[in-house]
Amino acid sequence: MANIVKLYAKIGYNKERYEGFKTFVEEARRRIENLNVDGEKDKNFLKKMLQDKENEVSSYGQSPAPENSGSFKEWFNNKIKDKKFINNLKNYMRNPDDEKCFNELCSKDDNAVFKRIAATYTQNVSTILSNTSFNEIVKHLEKVKIIPQGSIRLSDSWFKKNQDLMKIINDQLGDSVDPYKKSLFVAQIMEKCIPQKKGEDMQETAFEKYVEKYVDLLENSKNLILTGAPGTGKTYLAKKIAMQMIGVSDERELKANERYAFVQFHPSYDYTDFVEGLRPSKEKEQKDVSFNLKNGIFKEFCKTALDNLQQNFIFIIDEINRGEISKIFGELFFSIDPSYRGIDGKVKTQYQNMIIDSDSFYDGFYVPENVYIIGTMNDIDRSVESFDFAMRRRFVWEEITAEQSAENMKLPEDTEGIMNSLNKAISKIEGLNSSYHIGAAYFLKLKKYNGDYAELWKYHLEPLLKEYLRGMPDEKTKLSNLEKAYNLQAPVDVSEEEK
Numbered sequence: 001m002a003n004i005v006k007l008y009a010k011i012g013y014n015k016e017r018y019e020g021f022k023t024f025v026e027e028a029r030r031r032i033e034n035l036n037v038d039g040e041k042d043k044n045f046l047k048k049m050l051q052d053k054e055n056e057v058s059s060y061g062q063s064p065a066p067e068n069s070g071s072f073k074e075w076f077n078n079k080i081k082d083k084k085f086i087n088n089l090k091n092y093m094r095n096p097d098d099e100k101c102f103n104e105l106c107s108k109d110d111n112a113v114f115k116r117i118a119a120t121y122t123q124n125v126s127t128i129l130s131n132t133s134f135n136e137i138v139k140h141l142e143k144v145k146i147i148p149q150g151s152i153r154l155s156d157s158w159f160k161k162n163q164d165l166m167k168i169i170n171d172q173l174g175d176s177v178d179p180y181k182k183s184l185f186v187a188q189i190m191e192k193c194i195p196q197k198k199g200e201d202m203q204e205t206a207f208e209k210y211v212e213k214y215v216d217l218l219e220n221s222k223n224l225i226l227t228g229a230p231g232t233g234k235t236y237l238a239k240k241i242a243m244q245m246i247g248v249s250d251e252r253e254l255k256a257n258e259r260y261a262f263v264q265f266h267p268s269y270d271y272t273d274f275v276e277g278l279r280p281s282k283e284k285e286q287k288d289v290s291f292n293l294k295n296g297i298f299k300e301f302c303k304t305a306l307d308n309l310q311q312n313f314i315f316i317i318d319e320i321n322r323g324e325i326s327k328i329f330g331e332l333f334f335s336i337d338p339s340y341r342g343i344d345g346k347v348k349t350q351y352q353n354m355i356i357d358s359d360s361f362y363d364g365f366y367v368p369e370n371v372y373i374i375g376t377m378n379d380i381d382r383s384v385e386s387f388d389f390a391m392r393r394r395f396v397w398e399e400i401t402a403e404q405s406a407e408n409m410k411l412p413e414d415t416e417g418i419m420n421s422l423n424k425a426i427s428k429i430e431g432l433n434s435s436y437h438i439g440a441a442y443f444l445k446l447k448k449y450n451g452d453y454a455e456l457w458k459y460h461l462e463p464l465l466k467e468y469l470r471g472m473p474d475e476k477t478k479l480s481n482l483e484k485a486y487n488l489q490a491p492v493d494v495s496e497e498e499k
Contacts (some may be wrong), residue, residue, distance in 0.1 A: 003146060003172055004146060004147075004168065004169055004172040004173060005172050005173060007146055007189070007193075008173060008177070008185055011185075011188050011189065011192045011193065012181075012185070012188060013181045013182075013184040013185045013188050014184050014187060014188055014191070017184055017187075018180060018181065018184060021057065021127070021180055021183075021184060022180045024048075024049075024057065024120070025057075025120055025121075025123075025180065027045070028045070028049065028093075028120045028121060029121070031045060032090075032093045032094060035089075035090060035093070037080040037086055043080065046076075046080070047076060049116060049117065049120055050076070050113055050116060050117075051076075057116050057119050057120050057127060085105075088101070088104045088105045089105055089117070091104070091105075092104070092105045092117065092118075092121070093117075093121055096118065096121035096122035096124075097122050097124050097163070099157065099159045099160060099163075102114070102118055102159050103159075103220070105117065106220050115129040115158060116129065118159065118162075119183070123166070123179035123180060123182060123183045124162070124163050124166045124167075124170075125159060125162035125163060125166060125183075126162050126165065126166060126183055126186035126187065127183055127184060127186065127187050128162075128186055128187055128190060130209060130212065131158050131212045131215060131216075131244070132208040132209055132211075132212050132244075133190055134158065134161060134162065134165075135154050135161075136190070136194055137165075137186065137189050137190055137194065138152050138154060138161070138165065139154075140189070140193055140194055141189070144193075147165075147168055151164070151168070152164045152165055152168075153247060153311070154247035155245055155246050155247035155259075155311060155312050156310075156311075156312075157219060158216075165186065166182065166183075166186075169182050169185065169186070170182065207240075207407075207408055208244070210408065211237070211240045211241055211244055212244065214226075214237065214241050214398065215241055215244050215245055217396060217398065218241060218245070218372050218374065218396075219245075219372075221338060221395075221396040222336075222338040222341060222369075222371075222372055222373065223336060223338060223372075223373045223375075223394055223395040223396065224241075224372075224373070224374050224375070224395060224396050224398065225320065225374075225375040225376070225377060225395045225396070225397050225398070226238060226374065226375070226376045226377075226398055226399075226400055227376075227377050227378075227379050227397060227398070227399050227400070228378070228379065228399050228400035228401065228402075228405070228439065229378070229379060229380070229401075229402055229434065229435055229436060229437040229438065229439050230378055230380070230438065230439055230442075230464070231402075231405065231438055231439025231440065231441035231442040232400040232401065232402055232404070232405040232437075232439035232440070232441070233400065233405045233408055233409060233439060233440065233441050234376040234377075234400055235316075235318050235376050236408075236409075236441070237400060237408065238316050238318075238374045238376055239251060239254060239262075239316070241314070241374060242254060242260055242314035242316060242374070245312045245314055245372065246259050246260060246311075246312055246314060258304055259304075259305075259308070259311060259312065259313045259314065260313075260314050260315075260316075261297060261298075261301045261313075261314075261315050261316070262316045262318065263297055263298075263315075263316070263317055263318070264317075264318040264319050264322075265317060265318070265319050265320055265321075265322045265323030265328065266319070266322050266323060267322065267323065267324070269323045269324075269328055270324075270327050270328060271296070271327060271328055271329075271330050271350070272294075272296060273296050273297065273328075274296040274297060274298050274299075274328045274329070275295075275296045275298060275299050275328075275329075275330060275332060275349060275350075275365075276293060276294065276295050276296050276299055276349060276350070276351050277293070277294065277296065277351070278291040278292065278293060278294075278351070279291065279292060279293075279294040293351050293354045293355070298315065298332075299361070299365065301313065301315055301371070302361075302365075302366075302367055302368055302371055303360050303361070305368045305370055305371045306360050306368050308370070309368060309369070309370050310370070311370060312370055312372060313368070313370055313371045313372065314372050314374065315371060315372070315373050315374070316373075316374045316375075316376070317373065317374070317375045317376070318375075318376050319376065319377060319378075320375035320376065320377050321375075321377040321378075322377075325391050329391070330349070330350060331347045331348070331349060331350070332347070332365075332367070333390055333391065333394070334347055335347050335365065335366050335367045336367050336373065336394055337394050338394070340366075341366075341367055341368070341369045341371075342366060342367075342368065342369045343366055344366075345366045345367060346363065346364035346365065346366040347364055347365055347366070348364050348365075349361075349364075349365050352364065352365075373395075375395065379399075379435035380435050380436055400439075401434065401437070402419065402420075402423055402434070402437040402438060402439045402440065403420070405439040405440040405441065406419060406420075406440040406443075408440070409440040409441065409444060411440050411443055411444075415443050415446070416440075417488070418443075418453065418486060418488060419438060419440065419443055421485045421486065421488055422438055422461075422482060422485050422486045423437040423438060424485065425481060425482050425484075425485030425486075426438070426465075426468075426482065429469075429472075429478055429482075431472065432468060436468055438461060438464070442456070442460055442461065443456070445460055453486070453487075457483065457486060461486065462479070462483070465479060465482055466479065
């Protein structure tokens with residue numbers, strides 16, 4: 001089997017980055033004990049670490065912190081005024097190899113920014129900040145048999161995977177190679193050994209990095225809801241997030257994996273389906289039907305997660321707002337809160353007195369820390385208004401726009417133009433807004449009709465738009481205008497006609 005030593009001898013490290021990287025890291029370490037965020041020098045240093053492309057920490061193919069000066073300035077100024085953040089930053093600077101300290105530093109922010117801090121303060125992680133790029137490196141090293149298959153779990157956190165790879169590198173290269181060169185060596189693998197992608201491959205990589213943003217968000221928040229207009233691919237995105245976090249390559253593998261579960265809520269769904277409840281059963285030798293306590297899908301899923309605490313478990317709830325949330329979750333409102341995950345969030349369930357001694361949750365039920373929940377919902381569903389506010393606080397909410405769905409689903413430019421024209425016309429109608437836009441998934445149906453836009457309108461779009469317009473004044477004219485916009489024709493000004 002080839003080894004790290006031979007690969008390092010062949011490709012080395014990026015010499016152009018070495019001096020700048022080493023100088024910046026050494027400067028960063030000198031500031032650990034005396035960091036003063038009120039001082040101009042330390043402020044400038046933090047800005048350089050988090051945003052500057054020239055600090056040599058953000059390596060090959062990496063994106064820095066937000067480049068929009070307005071948004072970054074606002075974000076940065078809020079951060080340095082946040083005492084909790086500054087305390088967590090100082091704590092992490094003193095304990096850079098502690099993943100718990102790193103996670104406390106990240107809080108609920110997109111931790112792509114904070115990976116720069118990790119890459120600055122410890123050389124036990126690499127300068128590859130992108131989870132997607134790092135996974136490509138691991139897959140390549142496994143493929144050429146430089147590291148054993150499965151020695152690094154792709155489903156682990158970015159921090160853990162980096163530590164595992166750097167341990168292999170440190171063990172093989174030893175102390176003869178300084179830590180700065182070892183860290184840059186990983187970026188060199190990306191640059192020298194992995195073919196650069198073009199065309200559709202580049203589009204796929206862009207989407208993977210887009211998914212990675214949500215992976216980071218979910219890792220930090222535990223609970224995520226994807227909202228958006230109909231057809232924006234919320235469920236598709238949720239499954240892609242699950243695939244990346246679990247480490248599988250396609251949906252078939254995902255469905256077969258015990259670390260993944262999918263359920264769709266509906267009005268009749270309840271606590272007994274989700275958590276636990278009495279279910280009728282009859283053994284062959286029994287004459288009468290008896291009722292036995294059975295675990296619901298979520299509790300059973302959590303029991304499996306308890307046996308594999310080092311791995312990610314992803315539970316997707318499609319159309320989460322269509323169920324009666326308080327009836328389904330019951331006392332789990334407390335347990336799913338990110339602040340009360342694990343045994344600290346233990347609660348007594350409604351049937352606690354019937355649970356047998358050998359049950360994992362005999363003393364109370366709790367949601368393991370390695371369980372992540374993704375919900376999806378349409379903004380325009382009537383049931384959105386009744387979505388429990390206590391539950392809202394326990395989730396991070398992210399909107400998927402129609403425009404973003406077109407990019408994610410790689411709509412052809414002309415099709416995207418038609419979608420955008422229709423959506424602009426929808427927004428112009430009083431009482432409608434972006435929540436009523438038509439997402440790209442509807443336009444993927446064109447394949448069924450051999451690209452016939454008229455058929456797509458007749459069988460899919462027109463019925464939906466009629467529902468939108470039901471009960472509005474001058475409904476027919478408005479629908480006609482939407483059809484003209486769909487056909488890229490100038491619509492009639494409805495406001496003028498109504499006069």
